[in-house]
Amino acid sequence: MPSITDFTCPLPRLDYDTIQLAHGSGGRLSAELIDKLFLPRFANPILNRLEDQATLQMPPGRLAMTTDSFVVSPIFFPGGDIGDLAINGTVNDLAMGGATPLYLSVAFILEEGLPIADLHRILLSMEKSAATAGIQVVTGDTKVVNKGACDQIFINTTGIGVIESGIALSAANIRPGDKIIVSGTIADHGMAILTCRENLSFHSRINSDSAALNSLVKEMLEVSKEIHALRDPTRGGLATTLNEFAASSGVGILLEEKAIPVRAEVRGACEVMGIDPLYVANEGKLVAAVPPDQAERVLNAMRCHPLGSEAQIIGTAVAEHPRLVTIKTALGAERIVAMPVGEQLPRIC
Amino acid sequence: MPSITDFTCPLPRLDYDTIQLAHGSGGRLSAELIDKLFLPRFANPILNRLEDQATLQMPPGRLAMTTDSFVVSPIFFPGGDIGDLAINGTVNDLAMGGATPLYLSVAFILEEGLPIADLHRILLSMEKSAATAGIQVVTGDTKVVNKGACDQIFINTTGIGVIESGIALSAANIRPGDKIIVSGTIADHGMAILTCRENLSFHSRINSDSAALNSLVKEMLEVSKEIHALRDPTRGGLATTLNEFAASSGVGILLEEKAIPVRAEVRGACEVMGIDPLYVANEGKLVAAVPPDQAERVLNAMRCHPLGSEAQIIGTAVAEHPRLVTIKTALGAERIVAMPVGEQLPRIC
Numbered sequence: 001m002p003s004i005t006d007f008t009c010p011l012p013r014l015d016y017d018t019i020q021l022a023h024g025s026g027g028r029l030s031a032e033l034i035d036k037l038f039l040p041r042f043a044n045p046i047l048n049r050l051e052d053q054a055t056l057q058m059p060p061g062r063l064a065m066t067t068d069s070f071v072v073s074p075i076f077f078p079g080g081d082i083g084d085l086a087i088n089g090t091v092n093d094l095a096m097g098g099a100t101p102l103y104l105s106v107a108f109i110l111e112e113g114l115p116i117a118d119l120h121r122i123l124l125s126m127e128k129s130a131a132t133a134g135i136q137v138v139t140g141d142t143k144v145v146n147k148g149a150c151d152q153i154f155i156n157t158t159g160i161g162v163i164e165s166g167i168a169l170s171a172a173n174i175r176p177g178d179k180i181i182v183s184g185t186i187a188d189h190g191m192a193i194l195t196c197r198e199n200l201s202f203h204s205r206i207n208s209d210s211a212a213l214n215s216l217v218k219e220m221l222e223v224s225k226e227i228h229a230l231r232d233p234t235r236g237g238l239a240t241t242l243n244e245f246a247a248s249s250g251v252g253i254l255l256e257e258k259a260i261p262v263r264a265e266v267r268g269a270c271e272v273m274g275i276d277p278l279y280v281a282n283e284g285k286l287v288a289a290v291p292p293d294q295a296e297r298v299l300n301a302m303r304c305h306p307l308g309s310e311a312q313i314i315g316t317a318v319a320e321h322p323r324l325v326t327i328k329t330a331l332g333a334e335r336i337v338a339m340p341v342g343e344q345l346p347r348i349c
Numbered sequence: 350m351p352s353i354t355d356f357t358c359p360l361p362r363l364d365y366d367t368i369q370l371a372h373g374s375g376g377r378l379s380a381e382l383i384d385k386l387f388l389p390r391f392a393n394p395i396l397n398r399l400e401d402q403a404t405l406q407m408p409p410g411r412l413a414m415t416t417d418s419f420v421v422s423p424i425f426f427p428g429g430d431i432g433d434l435a436i437n438g439t440v441n442d443l444a445m446g447g448a449t450p451l452y453l454s455v456a457f458i459l460e461e462g463l464p465i466a467d468l469h470r471i472l473l474s475m476e477k478s479a480a481t482a483g484i485q486v487v488t489g490d491t492k493v494v495n496k497g498a499c500d501q502i503f504i505n506t507t508g509i510g511v512i513e514s515g516i517a518l519s520a521a522n523i524r525p526g527d528k529i530i531v532s533g534t535i536a537d538h539g540m541a542i543l544t545c546r547e548n549l550s551f552h553s554r555i556n557s558d559s560a561a562l563n564s565l566v567k568e569m570l571e572v573s574k575e576i577h578a579l580r581d582p583t584r585g586g587l588a589t590t591l592n593e594f595a596a597s598s599g600v601g602i603l604l605e606e607k608a609i610p611v612r613a614e615v616r617g618a619c620e621v622m623g624i625d626p627l628y629v630a631n632e633g634k635l636v637a638a639v640p641p642d643q644a645e646r647v648l649n650a651m652r653c654h655p656l657g658s659e660a661q662i663i664g665t666a667v668a669e670h671p672r673l674v675t676i677k678t679a680l681g682a683e684r685i686v687a688m689p690v691g692e693q694l695p696r697i698c
Contacts, residue, residue: 026584027689050597051519052580053415053446055512058407066402067454067507071492071499097402105416105507109458143420145696150420151498158416158454158507163404170400231401235375248399340376347494 011120012036019114024144033142037120041127042106042137054138056103059162064099066090067158073347075122075152077196079188079207082155083122085283085349087129088212089234090157095214096230096286098169098221099161101133107141107156114152122153133212135159166225171248171289173228178317179295180245180253181288183216183302184209184310185261186238190280190345191269200272204265211284216307220288223301229289232282234349236340239278241287242325243339245317249289255315255327255337278327279340281348289317360469361385368463373493382491386469390476391455391486403487405452408511413448415439416507422696424471424501426545428537428556432474434632434698435504437561438583440482444563445579445635447518447570448510450482456490458503471502482561484508515574520597520638522577527666528644529594529602530637532565532651533558533659534610535587539629539697540618549621553614560633565656569637572650578638581631583698585689588627590636591674592688594666598638604664604676604686627676628689630697638666 014036015029022029039048046054070086087104094101106126110119130137188209195206213232220227229249233241238260242253262270262277270277284307290298295313302308315327325337363385364378371378388397395403419435436453443450455475459468479486537558544555562581569576578598582590587609591602611619611626619626633656639647644662651657664676674686 021695022690024584024695025689026589029690030585031688049519049521051446052442053413053448055446056412056414058412063405063407063412063509064402065405065452065454065509066488067456067505068490069456069458069492069505071458071494073498093401097400097404099402103414105414107416107418107505107507109418109420109503139415141417143418143696145420145500148497149422149500149696150503151494154458154499154503156416156418156456156505156507158456158505160412160414160509170398172398235373236379240375339380340374341371341378346370346373347492347498 009124011117014116017116019110019112019116019144021112021144021146024142030142037123038140041123044136046136046138056138061162061164064094064097064161064163066093067156068093069154069156070349071154071347072193072349073151074196077208078192078205080210081122081125082153083125084129084210086155086157087126087133088210088283089349090159091133091135091212091214092232094159094161095217096232097163098167099163101135101159101161101214103138103160104130104135105139105158106137109150109154110142110144111150111152112144112147129212133214167221169227169230171229171245174245174249174251174289174317176251176317176319177292178228178289179292179313180315180317181290181295181299182260182312182314183286183308185263186282186285187262187266187270187277187280189283190348191266193348194345195269206265206269209282209284211307213284213286213307216302216305219301219305220298223297224294226294227288227290227298230286232286234281234283237279237281238287239337240340245289246323246325250322251317252321253315253325254318257327257329259312259314261310261312278337281345283349358473360466363465366465368459368461368493370461370493370495373491379491386472387489390472393485395485395487405487410511410513413443413446413510413512415442416505417442418503418505419698420503420696421542421698422500423545426557427541427554429559430471430474431502431504432471433478433559435506436475436478436482437559437632438698439506439508440484440561440563441581443508443510444566445581446512447516448512450484450508450510450563452487452509453479453484454488454507455486456505458499459491459493460499460501461493461496463501478561482563516570518576518579520578520594523594523598523600523638523666525600525666525668526641527577527638528641528662529664529666530639530644530648531609531661531663532635532657534612535631535634536611536615536619536626536629538632539694540615542697543694544618555614555618558631558633560656562633562635562656565651565654568650568654569647572646573643575643576637576639576647579635581635583630583632586628586630587636588686589689594638595672595674599671600666601670601672602664602674603667606676606678608661608663610659610661627686630694632698
């Protein structure tokens with residue numbers, strides 16, 4: 001991890017204090033925004049060329065590519081903001097494919113009137129997250145829409161990375177007997193957004209778990225190249241990811257409810273609001289399906305990493321009930337964990 | 350160019366006629382949208398794996414990467430729609446770097462309530478454009494925001510391509526003496542949007558020039574690998590692109606007004622609305638800076654291609670007035686073509 005000392009920076013002086021339509025015109029105000037606000041945060045030799053496309057040298061290996069748009073509301077929340085979410089989310093999608101994240105594009109859609117200070121704060125947060133994840137922003141785009149045509153700021157990030165030979169992660173590879181491991185407590189991000197949005201105050205503030213997982217994945221793959229599948233349970237939560245695992249591989253999955261780590265304050269908030277934490281988004285957690293003889297070794301490697309210190313084996317892939325996810329509750333009953341149908345928490349990421 | 354026969358398709362039956370928040374939840378309705386609407390349009394072995402990241406085999410060579418978000422209003426306009434614009438715009442940014450476009454990510458931000466029929470129509474248009482350009486959609490993302498939080502639909506596309514050895518296009522390479530060539534009439538796209546938006550009717554309808562330029566660039570590079578720079582004059586129009594050329598290379602640029610092709614109906618609309626066509630966006634045109642001894646050969650190759658049949662040499666890079674773009678008017682006067690300051694036409698792409 002690069003040493004990160006300081007990501008504060010006074011607000012640069014621009015001609016306007018808020019985003020104007022002309023900031024998206026491709027003209028002089030666009031150039032000012034890029035020169036004073038964007039480039040100082042992301043500067044690197046590739047980006048600095050400012051051509052309409054970045055030219056990249058790639059190491060040998062298969063390439064991974066992933067895209068995500070971020071529309072989270074509110075844009076600032078306990079434990080993060082739309083900026084670090086946009087970096088971490090895409091880094092994580094690359095890491096879940098076993099790829100080393102290398103390059104990122106960043107595209108902003110800004111609402112006319114957005115305070116430049118808010119944009120600057122988001123950019124500082126993106127700069128810090130990108131440095132932590134070791135990924136370079138190499139190309140970008142900015143569009144401005146008239147007031148009311150978007151909600152403050154939307155960010156798309158698209159990432160590419162390289163997959164070393166010998167790594168072949170895919171949900172389709174999961175086999176009966178595989179252990180299902182989660183890297184830590186679930187439902188933190190979704191409940192952070194929801195309690196913040198609803199202005200609910202609980203005894204302890206719930207923080208988003210927004211984090212880049214590529215360094216954790218690196219440790220895991222170093223102890224076992226036989227991990228079958230990795231995925232980050234974002235929208236739709238753990239329940240959705242495990243249903244996708246079951247659908248792609250044809251196995252069933254049996255969970256142990258009492259093994260699934262949930263922070264006390266998150267569990268409390270879920271109970272008050274009648275929400276099942278299995279369906280709540282995470283932004284700094286992963287689920288792994290690992291052959292049984294590799295599970296302990298992978299678990300131990302995870303627990304040695306700060307982002308995996310609370311990792312747990314939470315269940316097993318089974319030949320019974322193919323394509324179905326079930327959970328053995330604390331009381332000993334077994335129930336089906338279905339794919340969610342409706343929207344639980346819109347604009348969570 | 351692949352043979353393209355039919356990109357019509359009846360509207361698939363979905364559970365709802367309009368976009369619901371749950372279509373973005375990552376749950377069952379998201380899966381229905383992907384399976385019934387998206388996959389039939391873009392299906393290929395890479396995309397069909399439906400992992401959170403695409404795994405790609407790349408041919409040797411440097412890689413080009415580019416991103417653009419599309420927020421055009423209205424989403425349907427004469428000569429195109431937001432869908433083909435989103436494909437062509439990113440294909441063109443790759444082509445301007447001399448890259449062969451290979452893979453594309455597509456990320457949608459949809460407003461709750463958007464008619465499924467509109468989305469389907471946009472997807473058909475994207476399918477056709479991607480096939481014409483010979484690019485594969487390999488990964489995607491869909492977010493849904495509540496009604497009023499975005500304007501119908503925004504699309505981000507990010508593209509990667511490969512640059513053959515021996516090609517090194519960059520605005521920084523432009524030298525005094527270079528001929529400036531434009532591939533055809535300017536200002537068509539911007540004036541198509543503007544007259545459509547303002548509901549103005551002229552004698553002839555103005556159509557957008559939205560088109561993928563990669564096959565034209567291929568022909569140009571086949572006759573000369575010494576082309577110095579290519580760029581598509583989108584937002585901010587020809588004036589902005591040429592000012593960028595001048596700033597990056599340090600040369601001056603002298604244009605011949607009477608050599609710049611403008612359709613009569615576009616010129617008429619510009620005059621009525623008091624708009625200078627030099628500042629109006631194009632979506633299917635390129636500007637090239639070519640060493641003088643190569644200019645005729647490149648021009649002839651362009652004129653043999655349907656998208657370059659009206660190509661013209663419109664000016665010259667000069668050592669006088671470095672970093673300044675000037676134009677010799679039809680009346681013989683010379684004036685400065687400045688970088689635009691304000692927003693002329695918001696949400697043009």
